[in-house]
Amino acid sequence: MPTVALYAGSFDPITNGHTDLVRRSLAFVDRVVVAVATNASKQPLFAVAERMELISAAMGGEPRVDVRQFGGLLVDFARAEGIRMVIRGLRAVSDFEYEYQMALMNRHLAPEVETVFMIPSLETTHVSSSLVREVARFGGDVSTLVHPDVAAALRRKYGNGG
Numbered sequence: 001m002p003t004v005a006l007y008a009g010s011f012d013p014i015t016n017g018h019t020d021l022v023r024r025s026l027a028f029v030d031r032v033v034v035a036v037a038t039n040a041s042k043q044p045l046f047a048v049a050e051r052m053e054l055i056s057a058a059m060g061g062e063p064r065v066d067v068r069q070f071g072g073l074l075v076d077f078a079r080a081e082g083i084r085m086v087i088r089g090l091r092a093v094s095d096f097e098y099e100y101q102m103a104l105m106n107r108h109l110a111p112e113v114e115t116v117f118m119i120p121s122l123e124t125t126h127v128s129s130s131l132v133r134e135v136a137r138f139g140g141d142v143s144t145l146v147h148p149d150v151a152a153a154l155r156r157k158y159g160n161g162g
């Protein structure tokens, strides 16, 4: 049986922090399903289809990565897909409390689904999608934080040329 991990998020847009985590996961699982949550309370900049396209681009067509979308509960999607491992990144101590609660709630809902925490690369610990959007919105350089296609998509969205 191949080992499959689920990595879910808003990915609005995907950053080098996210891809770092996927690549780390691929070192010990056979396949990673990167799933865009469609019902997040956040007001997204990119449509779901755009976010999925940018994830594929950022993963460089890695054949062991599947890009999907899901609504509703993460554990329901995991169950429907037969996935028992959820990947999460802990960038800083401040992530811990929220992640801890979410992992316990997911365990409460689906005891067979295990959450695996990883430490992302130091260079990406300060990166989040909203900060990337904010920097890009005002014409700042995000070229070392996101894939070139993502940087180009941000420039198009914000109409700041380049």
Ligand code: COA
Pocket: 008, 009, 010, 011, 012, 015, 016, 017, 018, 021, 037, 040, 072, 073, 074, 075, 089, 090, 091, 101, 102, 103, 105, 106, 120, 124, 127, 128, 129, 130, 131
């Ligand atoms: N590198 C860079 N950035 C990272 C990162 C990493 N390794 N890990 C997280 N981030 C960023 C994200 O881009 C996000 O940035 P933003 O807030 O600016 O958009 C932020 O850190 C928070 O990430 P995360 O906690 O993963 O939030 P999310 O919105 O991306 O995803 C879901 C949250 C979708 C996984 C979660 O809400 C969920 O499971 N929803 C489904 C409903 C459900 O089951 N709810 C019950 C859960 S108990």
